[in-house]
Amino acid sequence: MLDKTTAAVILLIVFSAVLVQCEENATDSFLPLKKAGHCISEKCQLPNCRCSGLRLPSADFKEHVKEIPQLITVTFDDAVNVINYEQYQQVFDGLVNPDNCSVRGTFFVSHEYTDYTLVNALYQQGHEIALHSVTHGSGTDYWREADVQVLMAEFGQQIDMLVKFAKVNRKHIRGVRLPFLQISGNNTYEAAKRLGLLYDSSWPSQRNPPMWPYTLDYRSTQDCQIGPCPNAAIPGFWVSPMVTWFDTVGYSCAMIDGCIFPPKDEVDTLFEWMVDNFKRHYDGNRAPFGMYLHAAWFQRGRHYFEAFRKFLLYVNTLPDVYLTTASGVIHYMKHPTLGKPFPGCPKKPNTTCIKRNCGLRKMETGETRYMNVCDTCPSVYPWLGNALGETEHY
Secondary structure (H helix, E strand, O other), rough: OOOOOHHHHHHHHHHHHHHHHHHHHHHHHHOOOOOOOOOOOOOOOOOOOOOOOOOOOOOHHHHHHOOOOOEEEEEOOOOHHHHHHHHHOOOOOOOEEOOOOOOOOEEEEEOOOOOHHHHHHHOOOOOOEEEOOOOOOOOOOHHOOOOHHHHHHHHHHHHHHHHHHOOOOOHHOOEOHHHHHOOOOHHHHHHHOOOOOOEEEOOOOOOOOOOOOEEEEEOOOOOOOOOOOOOEEEEEEEEEEOOOOOOOOOOOOOOOOHHHOOOOOOOHHHHHHHHHHHHHHHHHOOOOOEEEHHHHHHHOOOHHHHHHHHHHHHHHOOOOOEEHHHHHHHHHHHOOOOOOOOOOOOOOOOOOOOOOEEEEOOOOOEEEEEEEEEEEOOOOOOOEEOOOOOOOHO
16 A cells, blocks of 8 residues: 555656646636638648639649539528427428438528428428528627627537437537627637537628638638628638629629519529529539528518429429538538539438427516427526526526
8 A cells, every 4th residue: 555645656647647738728718719811722632621722623624614513502591489390391302312312401490480390300201401690699799799608508508409409410410500600700700619500601702703712711702791800810711701692783692582683573583593593603613602691582472482382392303403501512522523513312310309398488588488398308498508498507
């Protein structure tokens, strides 16, 4: 046995080593970000680094642009509920890519008024579930001024909610979109990187030809439509630019429902407008084409949904067009090829969700909120600071 003096010395050494390690880890976590430098393609190589730009690298892609598969992403923002869920079923019904894989979309889900059992249903159908925050904030100032800790709370706690209430596998939650598309400079991307996310899809771009996704290892050449935009190096984190559409008088719109002067509310007129925006990509550099919107847009015009569906049916007949998720685009960017973009069809998740309808007190206001969750009701309405709705947190 050790005498007391020797034991005390050993304990002191161990404690000191642990303390030093903790200090080193804390320092690593909060090191100031380095300013991003000019991207040197020889140093920035796939699969984990890509310079920002308007073309895919290598001579093969430049000489055979028409053999680059045209990727399309269909994304919806905000709460998932019984009304828009039925629309989502109709949007994707029967669509199959040229590789015989089912078409999938990406849902940037916000917490409030979301039916988590329907999120689970979308997830099991193979759609991507991504982050759009717990609170959705109170306006653009909230997100513009948000520091890293606020952002990590908004999106980190939303991850907890999706895992608990919708039974989404944590490793399948890869992306984020800021409410109002309002980023907070470097903070947005630092928070997302710390949370282990893969990409952000919040940053609009009017560049022409359209921009391809890229990483933030080096300085971005993307135009800054809604500042502040990042200027730091955040290695390995991907930006999926929201390439803007153009309305009938030439104004840009990052989301379809943000277009100020849409076409006349006629199926064929709306359809041709969508085709015109699509062909800027398809007949150009083949950068991914984004169809970003809120489901509420379908209620604005009598023929909006019909035209949207007609467009999807049209592009689904083209042999080199693939409708995929936002994370599917990043997967392609890591391993770009001519022709068939993906090695096989992704497996659909298989989870069991027993629907529970919960009447819960929202502690901040005292009102009663109803929400559907998988398996077990929380004690109180989940919110920022109490993501799982546990009474003892108050």
